[in-house]
Structures are given as C-alpha cells and as structure tokens.
Amino acid sequence: MAAAGLAVPVVFLRRHRTGDLYAWLVAACGLGAPLLRRYVDVGTLGPLPNMYEPIWFEEKIRAAWAEGIATAALTVLLFGHRRRPA
Template identity: 55%
Template sequence: MTVIPVALRAIAAAGLVVDAYIHLKLAHRYDPISSSVVSQGTLFRIEAGAAILAAVLVVLWRRRAGDAFAWLTAAAGLAAILFYRYANPGAIGPLPNMYEPLWYADKVWALIGQGAAVAALTPLIIRPRRSRAKAPAAG
C-alpha cells in the first residue's frame, strides 16, 4: 500500500471519529426533540455508531465496500447538517422536526469531520481497480 491511500484512510478515520464523538456528546441534549417514533438524540446515537463502524472498516478492512459505507455515512451526516441548517421542512415521516438555523462549535466540528471523510474517501472509491495477475492455466 502506498503512502497516499494510508494518509487518506487516516484522514477519513479521524473525520469519522470526530463525527462520532460530537454526535455522542450532543445526543442527550436532543432527546427531547422527538416524533412518535424516534428522537433526534437516538438519531445522533445511530449516526455515531455508523461513524464508528465506518472508521473501523476504513482502517482495518480496507475494501471498497467499506469505504463506500464510510463515504455514505459521512455524506449523509453532512447533508443532514446542511439541510436542517438552511431548510425547515418540519417533521418528515417518522423523523422529528430537526431544523436548527444556527452554527455553533460542535456543529462546525462535525461538519469538518464529515467533510474531511468525504473528501478523503472519494479518491479511494473512484480509483481504478488493480488488476490481479492470473496464474497461467495448467495444461
């Protein structure tokens, strides 16, 4: 493995760990925001769990499928932060109204972590597949 993929994996994992830490840190504050199905605090815990799993996959498994899962986790979190910062859609299906039209340090750090993970994982996902040398046929 060359230095660049190792560095990209380190950046992605660090971003995902920041994302997980922030969401776990804030989850209890968002428990009161809920629908009849789920609270925003529970959604934060789910995001944190997915980010932790994604970081582990990026560091230990190092496969395109794991990288894609990690990319989707970070991209979905990033999209949610931006969407609910700038749009007030109200409750959507089982999701509570998560509109929050302000920035604060923890939200910015989660955004940076998710953005770094997306940026670092994109080249790992779109890189060409390595061809494996095939053994000559016996015969």
C-alpha cells in the same frame, strides 16, 4: 453513530471498495444532516421532532468541517487511484 462505528473497522481492517463506499456514504450523510437542518425546514417526520435550526454555532461548524473533510478524503480514496489487479 453506530454506522460510523461500523465503518471504521470495515475500512481499516478489510480494505475493499464496498467498504470504502460504505464509509463514504456514512460521511456524506453526516455532512448532509447539519446542512439539511440548517437550510431546510422539513418539519416533523414521524417520531422525530422538527430539527430546523437556522443558525451556525461552533460545534455545528466543526462537525460540518470534519464530515466534509472525511467525505473529500474518502472520495479521493474511492476515485483517486487505480487498484492493481489481483
């Protein structure tokens, strides 16, 4: 949550390719987390409990769609246009 909160001002206030890449990584990890918890039973990792949950419910579906859209939009932002030389 803190990583996403930091990504917003980095992208909107200081447009730079590294900030865009950071925001893409946050969105991609946000998409990867529910997919990993749904399809892979990783077990207990140190202090983290086993979060394997082999079902989809409405909140998880909406979160996965939102993170997927954010990842796709940031991919277009990173690779979809050329920047003008300074």
